[in-house]
Amino acid sequence: MQHPGRRRPTLDRPALVALLLGLAGVGYRLVLILFTLPGSNSDEATFGLAAIHIAAGRERPVFLYGQHYMGMLESYLAAPLIGLAGPSWPVLRLPLLALYALFLWLMYRLTRRLCSPWFAVLVVGLLALGSERVIRDQLTVVGGRPEVKPAVVAMLLIALTLAERRVRHRWLATGLFGLLAGVALWSDWLIVPYLVAAGLLLVWAAPRDLVGWPGVLLVVGFLVGIAPMIKDNLVAPDGQDSLSVLREISTKAGPVPPWSDRLRGGLLEGVPLASGHCSMDGCARWQQWFGPLYPALLLAAALLALVAYRRAAHRADRVRPAGQLALVVGAGLTLFAYVRSPLAAADPLGNSRYLSVLQISLPAVLWPLWLAAAHARRRAAGAAGWVGGVKAAVVLAALAATALVGTARFLADAGSVREAERHTRELADAVRQAGLREVYGDYWTCNRLIFNTGEAVACGVLDGSLTPGQNRYPAYWQRVGRADRPGYVVEVGSSAERGLRRLLRDRADAAVVAEVGGYRVYHPETAVRPWR
Numbered sequence: 001m002q003h004p005g006r007r008r009p010t011l012d013r014p015a016l017v018a019l020l021l022g023l024a025g026v027g028y029r030l031v032l033i034l035f036t037l038p039g040s041n042s043d044e045a046t047f048g049l050a051a052i053h054i055a056a057g058r059e060r061p062v063f064l065y066g067q068h069y070m071g072m073l074e075s076y077l078a079a080p081l082i083g084l085a086g087p088s089w090p091v092l093r094l095p096l097l098a099l100y101a102l103f104l105w106l107m108y109r110l111t112r113r114l115c116s117p118w119f120a121v122l123v124v125g126l127l128a129l130g131s132e133r134v135i136r137d138q139l140t141v142v143g144g145r146p147e148v149k150p151a152v153v154a155m156l157l158i159a160l161t162l163a164e165r166r167v168r169h170r171w172l173a174t175g176l177f178g179l180l181a182g183v184a185l186w187s188d189w190l191i192v193p194y195l196v197a198a199g200l201l202l203v204w205a206a207p208r209d210l211v212g213w214p215g216v217l218l219v220v221g222f223l224v225g226i227a228p229m230i231k232d233n234l235v236a237p238d239g240q241d242s243l244s245v246l247r248e249i250s251t252k253a254g255p256v257p258p259w260s261d262r263l264r265g266g267l268l269e270g271v272p273l274a275s276g277h278c279s280m281d282g283c284a285r286w287q288q289w290f291g292p293l294y295p296a297l298l299l300a301a302a303l304l305a306l307v308a309y310r311r312a313a314h315r316a317d318r319v320r321p322a323g324q325l326a327l328v329v330g331a332g333l334t335l336f337a338y339v340r341s342p343l344a345a346a347d348p349l350g351n352s353r354y355l356s357v358l359q360i361s362l363p364a365v366l367w368p369l370w371l372a373a374a375h376a377r378r379r380a381a382g383a384a385g386w387v388g389g390v391k392a393a394v395v396l397a398a399l400a401a402t403a404l405v406g407t408a409r410f411l412a413d414a415g416s417v418r419e420a421e422r423h424t425r426e427l428a429d430a431v432r433q434a435g436l437r438e439v440y441g442d443y444w445t446c447n448r449l450i451f452n453t454g455e456a457v458a459c460g461v462l463d464g465s466l467t468p469g470q471n472r473y474p475a476y477w478q479r480v481g482r483a484d485r486p487g488y489v490v491e492v493g494s495s496a497e498r499g500l501r502r503l504l505r506d507r508a509d510a511a512v513v514a515e516v517g518g519y520r521v522y523h524p525e526t527a528v529r530p531w532r
Helices: 013-034 042-056 073-085 089-114 117-128 132-139 145-163 170-187 189-205 212-235 242-250 259-274 290-311 315-340 348-376 379-412 414-433 443-452 474-482 495-511
Strands: 067-071 438-441 458-461 487-491 512-516 519-522
Touching: 013 089, 013 117, 013 132, 042 073, 042 089, 042 443, 067 242, 073 089, 073 145, 073 170, 089 117, 089 132, 089 145, 089 315, 089 348, 117 348, 117 379, 132 145, 132 259, 132 348, 132 379, 145 170, 145 189, 145 315, 145 348, 170 189, 170 212, 189 315, 189 348, 212 242, 259 290, 259 315, 259 348, 290 315, 290 348, 290 379, 315 348, 348 379, 379 414, 414 443, 414 487, 414 512, 414 519, 438 443, 438 474, 443 458, 443 487, 458 474, 487 495, 495 512, 495 519
Parallel strands: 438 458, 438 487
Antiparallel strands: 487 519, 512 519
16 A cells, blocks of 8 residues: 555666676676586585585584685575585575676675766676676675675775764664675785775775774774684684685795796786686687776776865765775785786686685776766867767777676577586486495595585595595595495596506406496405505
């Protein structure tokens, strides 16, 4: 019943278009989840197994098994669903779809507040598209990135709202800011540059709220969010706390590539891949153009924000440029930290995922292009302004086109991914039908096999030399080690299979019980453990 004088909230045209684009992006990803696209792997399966353990009340992991710095929030989010519906890849990934939808909504609100309504529509449209690299970062449960991005955008919005004096309970806002910062830091250390940027914005926006009870709640919220990491590190053995592990990873011996190689890998491969312009196989030369342009756009965004900040007559007019500067700082620090790493040159394809958080700064990066294109429509722009605006519009159109091509290429390759997923399920069925409950296999087989069988089968990881490999959850290795007659799941023609057949000699063919999707399942009459 509608009461006289009460107005229903309505969406203006930009908000309606953004909503439709957002629904298309969410629907696209829902279909991908239902078809297990992108394909699963053993890293993701480890998070799924942790979710099974959490749902059953057997474990309360703080960090990923065997990796003492990656938070397990995604496993905790999936645990209730897995407890209700049982383990499956769509169930495991559904919470990430909700996180993506939240990120999209928050990005629209942030972009509209800092820039303009129709520009916010453009940002939502670009974020709705998704190549394989982008979708893999958003929908596969491998830790960190899907949850820290909406957390940071929410923190920026809180800081902006505090600066505009639009919050009634400011102390609750600062407490929430601290909680989000703590959870994000526990979840993924890669978000530190954006936490620095958001923290600086908060200091500028609400300096008085950092003293007294609001400041106390800020600290308390942060400590609550990061409490799992603090507790775990207090009881961790020497050398196994998060800081020690990260220090060991970052200081591994090896040649450091020159800056030119790291810049080339970071800009020509990393940025285009993370932006959705390339396939997972790498960037063609024509797809690399956005990489060198990215730092130039960052610099232009910083200059525009600084000019707007200095020209503002009142503090309220400085809120928007301050928020834009925060996005520039976050992206700049992230990119600098990435190109400092040898990984930017050694393996840009495998490590471009570390730049996926740059999506947060998309509004600041593209804002100079939008302004230039909009300026060209005015008669007073002049010939030079018109030419520059046309070029900016072409760049924006090219960005949308390359993202669309990346999305199309991902969908075109979906058939082969689906076939590979079918083979992994058939392999799991074959192992169970052979009566095997304990097997040995390689790293990229084991945990996925365990998850696909709902832990009915345990798998111990061996390397190509048939010696113990990376067993993230020792209980599985111990269970297989106690088996009287374990099986083997090895890739056809691999070094592991050749070694196994040498050990079995003339009994090798008789030990084969199944062959599925390029793998053979062996069940020797007696246990074969050459490392003992």
